[in-house]
Amino acid sequence: MAVGTGSGVVGAEVPVLAGVPVLGSLFELKSDSLGTYLRAQQRHGDVVRISAGPPGLRAELYCVFSPEGAQQVLASESANFRKDNPFYQEVRDSFGNGLLTSQDEDYLRQRRLVQPLFTRRRVDGYAGAVAAETASVLAGWEQAPGGIVDVSEQMMRLALRAVARILFGTDVEATVDVVDRCFPVITEYVLRRGYSPANIPRSWPTPANKRAAAAMDELYAVCDKIIGERRTGAGDGAGTGSDGPGEDLLTLLAAAKSSDDGEFDASELRDQVLIFLLAGHETTATSLSFALHLLARHPEEQSRAREEIARVLGDRTPQAADLDRLPYLTQVLKEAMRLYPAAPVIGRKAVAATEIGGHAVPAGADVILAPWVTHRHPRYWPDPDRFDPERFAPEAEAGRPRYAWFPFGGGPRACIGQHFSMLESVIALAMILRTYEFEAVDTDIPVSAGITLRTDGPARCRVRRVDG
Template sequence: MSAQVPLVAAHPVLGSLRDLRHDTLGAYLRARRDHGDVVRFDAGPPGLRASLYAVFSPEGVQQVLGSQASNFRKENDVYTEIRESIGNGLLTSQDEDYIRQRRMIQPLFTRRRVDAYASAVYGEAVATADRWNSLSEKVVDAAEEMAEFALRTVTRVLFGADIDAAADVVRRNFPVIGESVLRRGVTPLRLPRHWPTPANRRTQAAQRELYAICDRIIAERSATPGEADDMISRLILARDEDGSALSPDAIRDQVLVFLLAGHETTATALAFALHLLACHPEAQEKAHAEVDAVLSGGTAGAEHLDELPYLTRVFKEALRMYPSVAIMGRRSVADSEVCGFHIPGGSDVYVSPWVTQRHPGHWEHPDRFDPDRFAPELEAARPRYAWFPFGGGPRACIGQYFAMLEGVIGLAGLLQRFRLTAPKTEIALQLGMTLRAAEPAHVRLTPRDGARGRVPRRAGTE
């Protein structure tokens, strides 16, 4: 017989509402510490109270995302709002629709295909380093800088020669969409989207502009198929087993998902990787020594990924400590059992890389920065879901390899040129659709004499 899930102690009237709203990450950590690996939060006043379940052990996460994935679906309010805002792409689609999309798009994310984008990544890293070198005061906000780097990289990969126009549209409008999704996704009483409230009008205007730039470029690429080699062109040429193609609207949905999933998420990981290196000079020296030995002042390409194991560990450790998606939600279809506990059907169920990747049962000194945790023998000894920044199971992120390539090649290009120090070791965090710095993550830059990365001959999307 399944056990009842322990209830997190909370306010007698509001339950856990205030804790979850004002310090979600802290509330989750305390819940695991005080109540165990499967917990229930009750939030809200009587009559409006909602229950949600959180699962923190790697074994439980594997059940939710892997072995019982068909029972834990993307049907909660946040996914509904994402679907309404940016369409029904890989992130939100389900069942046969998802399977068909994944089957058609998977060939675009093979290692060989993704490796072709390495020059674009490195080119943007060199452009960032060149701009940093021109600054008179060499102190930058790593969070702001990596947001711009990741934005320009993903728009270059998606849109090719139209990078500047597309990046400007995304830069202005995606924050509006993200704020709307988060606000509406966690509010129990939502006004209809078509009501002309100021917030709805802002969201609709942002949506129209994003749709328009995507539709224009899709139409241009469709008129000259095969002439460009950006991802939109590859989506246009993608075919299912029966020879059918994605419609222009379906292509737009995928592009918007890739922008969402490939922009802020990678930016967060890169920003904290830079800040962690700036705070840990010994680790930074190891990274510099590896980059110098492998690249010898030349360009970084996909062929160097396997030759940069320490830098890869740095990026993985940054993703462990500061997972871009700190909490992942699902909704249960039917009654189920997770780690011996009963989860009722129709419940909101959450797993949290933030908590599981700090679980003291699997990570020694979990708040300490230690890239060597990801030495091959230590990785092999841990449960599969002790580290899952890219999710897992049948809905694992299709762009995981691209994110790792972008992170490692991007860091290599920047570390070639600069030594980093941090005036502040702790950075306040803000949890929105993704985890981000709530204040400037300042890093001081010192140019490294004799270490000069070069822009690859063709820094596009070839």
């Protein structure tokens, strides 16, 4: 049946995922949101409405699962889909109004100031810092009890240390412990509030509000201290984020300015730092963890990757130029990011009524994209749950729509750090696989959608040095 939206847009009525009386699919989404989105696509196709919550507080989610729909929302009609939902507001209130959360002129100004710091040449200069932190993490595996390491925990540590070193230079130790302690408290708070039908004010002195406020105060304080020292030249942190003096990212951010956009003040600098810490370590850690987990379960693919690494690198430390020389390792990483995208769900709000995939989407609708589902779409990914790096051979990639795989988002708000993420991941994987063989201990790793994809339990592997 064709329906109108009141704005002249006509399209088929969006099919609805069946839920329970009164609360709809609320409990399904709370217990297994990723599985719920998959079932919605399997039962009803590429545009599905999911209702969740009691009358008066009910959320109506318009879920879009096709590559063409993702391209429309993120790229061709991106101006019509904003980051105005409650979840993004909670992230904004906790981690600041940086590139991930800002909008309109704020976002454009920030992007113009930050973009020169993320050119390929600039990012390639951080390869040495990534290699150093990877070597440091690997050194600790010699004493792993029983030769077993939790790759999820270890890759989170590696990614955090790498991004902290690149951001802060020699001030790594001052930040890593605080971030490691405070981020879980804040992210749990954001998730609980972001997906709740109603919230009490943050200012009320409840135990949860006080715990979150204390964690934010501690995190903000350490960032503000380093920023203050850096801007006055009193700190000694600059100089080890990359290959040259004064080249860590915070120093560059503090110096970024233009005649049109001015420069970042202290609070704006902190917002960018917090967003880079959040997005820059959790996403890369997810990709690395699952690449190792999948290789541990697939010894033939692991051996093939190791053979390529040995042939290309020998015993030398990998450099940025090696990314193009390690095509199979890159395919492994891309396939891991297909099966386990770090951003499994992306939310937007429609400004005006529109039509997606022949279905009417009203103005004000909460629109959900789910890379978790699109990356398993059987039309583009045969046997979608099978690990197969050959899906990303050049000829295979050329035959698929652009948005059949979009772990970094897309359009004008595509992740500014995607080259850094690939650089870090390929260098780290190359060093890890050259040093250790992996055998999976935990073969089934449950996951859930937080701010990023997260494991709900350990991802343990038995490791053995390649040289015996």
